[in-house]
Amino acid sequence: MTSLNVTVVDKAKDTEVAFDAKSDQPVLLSIRSVVGSPIPVGCKGGGCGVCKVRVLEGNFSAKRMSKAHISEQDLEENVVLACRIIPETDLKVEILAETPEEDKS
Numbered sequence: 001m002t003s004l005n006v007t008v009v010d011k012a013k014d015t016e017v018a019f020d021a022k023s024d025q026p027v028l029l030s031i032r033s034v035v036g037s038p039i040p041v042g043c044k045g046g047g048c049g050v051c052k053v054r055v056l057e058g059n060f061s062a063k064r065m066s067k068a069h070i071s072e073q074d075l076e077e078n079v080v081l082a083c084r085i086i087p088e089t090d091l092k093v094e095i096l097a098e099t100p101e102e103d104k105s
């Protein structure tokens with residue numbers, strides 16, 4: 001297991017936040033333990049689609065993703081579910097799912 005870095009870009013909020021991530025677990029599981037994870041967290045198993053992101057930089061392996069949430073075109077554009085990808089290198093991802101106007105805290 002290697003420790004990697006995942007940078008999450010939120011264009012709506014104009015922020016970039018870096019997280020430690022593990023090379024043996026999905027990106028979302030690595031960063032969800034951090035308070036204020038910027039990627040929306042839902043089912044954590046590929047079933048709800050709220051954790052959709054676009055990978056801007058880096059390599060990853062992907063577990064199976066439902067076509068209900070990720071189309072062939074999405075895959076061609078590096079759009080994936082954060083709970084289904086495992087980083088192989090440092091990654092930079094952009095949040096695509098809509099987030100609430102106000103943070104719930």
Ligand code: FES
Pocket residue numbers: 028040041042043044045046047048049050051052081082083084
């Ligand atoms: S958290 Fe539900 S698909 Fe990723």
